[in-house]
Amino acid sequence: MQNALGPLRSSRQVPWRRLLGYLKPHWLRMAIAIVGLVISSLASLAFPLLIGQTIADVLEQGSYAQLNQFVAVLLGLFLIMAGASFVQSYFIGVTGERIVFDLRTSLYQRLLTLSLAFHGEHRVGELMSRLSNDVTLVRAMLTTNITTLLTSLISLVGSVVIVFTLNPALTIFILLLAPVLLAVAFVFGRPLERLATRGQDQLAKATVTVEEGLSGIRTVKSFGREEFENRRYQADLGRSLATALRATAARAGFGSLMLFLGFGAIAAILWFGGRQVISGAMTVGMITSFLIYGFLIAAGMGSLAGLYGELRAALGAIR
Numbered sequence: 662m663q664n665a666l667g668p669l670r671s672s673r674q675v676p677w678r679r680l681l682g683y684l685k686p687h688w689l690r691m692a693i694a695i696v697g698l699v700i701s702s703l704a705s706l707a708f709p710l711l712i713g714q715t716i717a718d719v720l721e722q723g724s725y726a727q728l729n730q731f732v733a734v735l736l737g738l739f740l741i742m743a744g745a746s747f748v749q750s751y752f753i754g755v756t757g758e759r760i761v762f763d764l765r766t767s768l769y770q771r772l773l774t775l776s777l778a779f780h781g782e783h784r785v786g787e788l789m790s791r792l793s794n795d796v797t798l799v800r801a802m803l804t805t806n807i808t809t810l811l812t813s814l815i816s817l818v819g820s821v822v823i824v825f826t827l828n829p830a831l832t833i834f835i836l837l838l839a840p841v842l843l844a845v846a847f848v849f850g851r852p853l854e855r856l857a858t859r860g861q862d863q864l865a866k867a868t869v870t871v872e873e874g875l876s877g878i879r880t881v882k883s884f885g886r887e888e889f890e891n892r893r894y895q896a897d898l899g900r901s902l903a904t905a906l907r908a909t910a911a912r913a914g915f916g917s918l919m920l921f922l923g924f925g926a927i928a929a930i931l932w933f934g935g936r937q938v939i940s941g942a943m944t945v946g947m948i949t950s951f952l953i954y955g956f957l958i959a960a961g962m963g964s965l966a967g968l969y970g971e972l973r974a975a976l977g978a979i980r
C-alpha cells in the first residue's frame with residue numbers, strides 16, 4: 662500500500678495477482694455468491710419478456726385465469742430473485758469480512774518484519790491508518806466491485822442479446838449511445854483516483870498527529886500545548902476534509918451525469934421505438950419489453966462506468 666509498503670506505482674504495476682490471491686481461501690463462498698448472482702441476474706432478464714407477453718396476450722384476451730396464472734409465475738420469479746439475492750449478499754459479506762481479517766493480519770505480520778529504518782521513516786499513526794482505512798477499500802474492490810462487475814456484464818450482455826433477437830435495428834440504435842457513457846467514465850476516472858490517493862495520505866497524516874499527541878500526552882500537558890496540538894490536528898483534518906469534499910463533488914457530478922445520460926437513453930429508445938409502433942413495425946407489448954431492457958442496458962453501462970471510477974479511486978489505497 663502506498664507510503665506504507667512502497668512507492669507510488671501506476672495501475673499496471675498494482676499486484677493484481679497477489680490481491681486476487683486473497684480470494685483463493687474463500688473460493689467456495691465466492692462461488693456460491695456468484696451462483697446466486699447469476700440466478701438473480703437471469704431472473705431479472707426474464708421479467709421484461711413476461712411483462713411484454715402480459716400486455717400483448719393476457720390483457721388483450723381478457724382472461725382472468727391467464728392473468729392469475731401470470732401473476733403467480735411473476736411472484737415465483739420474484740421469490741427466486743429474492744432468495745438468490747440473499748445468498749449473494751450473505752456470502753459476499755462473509756467473504757469480505759474474512760478478507761479484511763486476512764489482509765490486516767498479513768499486513769501487520771509484514772510490518773513486524775520490516776527494519777527499524779522503515780519504522781523510523783513511517784509513524785505509527787500512518788501505519789495504523791493503512792491497516793484500517795486502506796484495507797477496507799481493498800475489501801470493497803475484491804468483493805462488492807467484483808460482483809457488481811459480473812451483475813452489470815450479465816445484465817448488459819443478456820439484454821443486448823435478447824433485444825437484438827427481437828429488433829436488431831433498435832438494438833443498434835441503443836448501442837450507439839454506449840461510447841458517450843464510456844467517455845464520461847474515462848474523463849472522471851483519473852481525477853477520482855488522484856483525489857482518493859490524496860485523501861488517504863492526508864487522513865494518514867491526521868492519524869499520525871493524533872498518535873503523536875496522545876503518546877506524548879504527559880509532555881503536552883507539562884508544557885501546556887493542548888491548544889497547539891488541537892489546532893495542528895484540526896489543520897490536518899481540515900485538509901483531509903477539503904479533499905474529501907472535492908472528491909464528493911466529483912462523485913456527485915459523475916453520478917448525476919450518468920443518471921441523466923441513462924434516462925436520456927430511455928427517452929431516446931422511447932422516441933425510436935414509438936415511431937416503429939406508430940408505423941406498425943412493433944407492438945405495444947414489444948416496446949414495453951424494450952423500454953425495460955433499455956433501462957437494464959443503460960443501468961449496466963452506467964454501473965460499469967461507475968465501477969471504473971470506483972476502481973480508479975481504490976487504486977489510491979491499493980498502491
